[in-house]
């Protein structure tokens with residue numbers, strides 16, 4: 001890996017200086033740090049000469065000791081520069097530049113003699129800063145009552161938000177002015193464990209747009225041994241203040257020095273596409289800690305899964321009697337319902353389908369005992385993660401899969417009984433190793449046990465990180481559902497390939513679903529922290545197909561489902577629909593078979609959060625490009641200049657588009673497939689239906705194709 005590190009350290013020992021200024025390498029961003037009259041640290045941020053963050057206070061309120069809010073003096077300021085290029089194990093691009101200027105401010109609280117450092121890193125597209133506490137006599141163990149980091153905004157910006165909530169991020173986004181935020185008005189139905197705690201709280205990542213057209217993303221990076229940061233909104237003064245997720249005692253974080261908080265991040269640009277391209281969150285995480293990453297394989301998978309989400313098809317549980325709510329291996333008591341999804345027969349059919357169509361993995365949910373009463377009872381012992389149902393022959397199914405060159409993906413639904421999961425995890429891994437599993441999906445549906453802990457609190461944050469580390473040690477890839485949202489830790493543990501941690505496609509099967517704009521907002525919010533296992537690729541759009549009269553549906557056209565493989569980045573992508581639904585549309589299915597999941601390069605062509613998004617990506621170690629263009633409920637013309645192509649070549653573009661009369665609601669499944677010759681001079685204009693999209697695969701043309709095909 002090519003690595004250039006420039007370090008210039010200028011220490012400033014002048015104690016009388018109460019303020020410092022730091023510029024980004026391209027000089028677009030300027031950070032000012034200052035201690036105010038009460039000795040409280042403050043900062044402000046300018047972008048291209050305009051204020052983005054007004055003077056905002058920094059500090060922590062402690063539970064037992066006096067707080068770390070004011071009475072500070074600066075004892076040292078250290079400036080440095082950093083510039084390196086690193087290669088992610090997988091990603092949207094093959095190389096990432098990490099260039100930033102740094103300011104470390106060392107503060108001493110005069111009365112208590114405690115030291116608090118604040119480290120600022122200013123990148124060309126944003127700021128990261130964190131609090132650091134070294135080992136010291138007067139600050140050893142401490143409990144955080146709350147962190148009071150402010151983000152004072154300059155006006156009543158347009159805001160893309162979901163309600164503050166300690167246990168879920170599976171909401172639809174609301175788009176309002178800052179002054180109009182009211183979390184109590186948001187509908188949380190369909191979400192198992194939701195509870196808003198303040199009408200003025202929202203979650204991060206938060207996206208804002210000023211009326212001058214500036215995009216601002218507020219988030220955090222490297223959430224380790226700390227609680228997730230939510231934001232309290234002062235709707236009158238446009239000030240956001242951090243608020244951490246508490247435990248049962250109301251404590252927000254338990255600290256022992258040396259200890260650093262996660263990075264607080266502000267990414268800024270006058271172009272929406274720059275927000276999507278930002279690598280600041282990743283750059284603020286530690287480099288890869290896995291010595292040999294060969295076992296990590298970006299891949300597409302199918303699964304015994306959608307059949308349990310659509311009405312009237314399969315169940316996770318084996319037993320038929322809904323009154324028998326107990327986890328048991330007394331099969332006579334349970335009696336098979338005939339609707340169990342994870343049977344030998346079904347799994348074999350999926351293995352054959354995966355092998356035939358080039359999918360590496362087959363997720364099997366509902367393979368293990370416990371699903372009869374997995375939810376709703378806040379019960380300690382539900383799953384043991386090792387006992388298969390009698391109609392799932394774990395040994396022979398794995399052997400059969402391996403004989404066909406594919407692998408089963410393990411599923412550990414914990415039902416949020418996390419202590420129970422931790423008790424069983426070593427045995428569960430042993431079972432995986434024995435049968436050759438190398439990928440795992442976890443799940444945390446329900447209220448957390450230990451009772452009183454929250455999904456996004458410090459205890460659970462530590463659990464998710466422990467599981468990722470443990471799986472890395474065991475060479476297992478991980479996909480977590482219902483965890484805290486990711487904060488770029490896949491740089492450090494690239495075996496942690498994806499998370500759900502937002503409202504996925506599944507909501508379309510059994511709830512009011514996801515509005516057509518949903519997928520145009522997620523890349524600007526949730527995906528800022530890492531890939532999402534959104535489970536795209538649903539072809540049979542309306543649930544009425546499974547159950548007459550059922551009004552639920554996927555809120556996109558079929559073509560948009562294809563485009564999501566490009567716009568919703570993940571190295572782990574599911575072809576989520578049932579194989580029989582793909583068999584009916586093998587021509588469209590071809591795009592899912594062809595599309596890559598790991599990339600050399602990515603071009604963000606056009607984007608507006610809440611409205612539309614067009615992305616082109618070059619497949620890893622290949623000349624093939626893939627384009628995805630999506631829109632919200634409004635039809636639009638996507639204009640796609642093909643400048644990214646090699647100027648010396650002709651390519652064949654296969655375009656999977658909405659039919660002219662397609663519409664997400666009235667005619668979602670109608671698509672057309674066209675082929676043209678294109679070059680880097682071509683500009684494709686493609687009509688997208690309301691709730692629609694378009695997917696394009698682009699391959700170098702053969703001589704025969706150059707002769708025979710029409711130019712775009």
Ligand code: NOJ
Nearest residue numbers: 365413443445481482500
């Ligand atoms: C919710 C997950 O998001 C979904 O993918 C899974 O099928 C169910 N929980 C059951 O674990």
Ligand code: CA
Nearest residue numbers: 481482500504
């Ligand atoms: Ca979920």
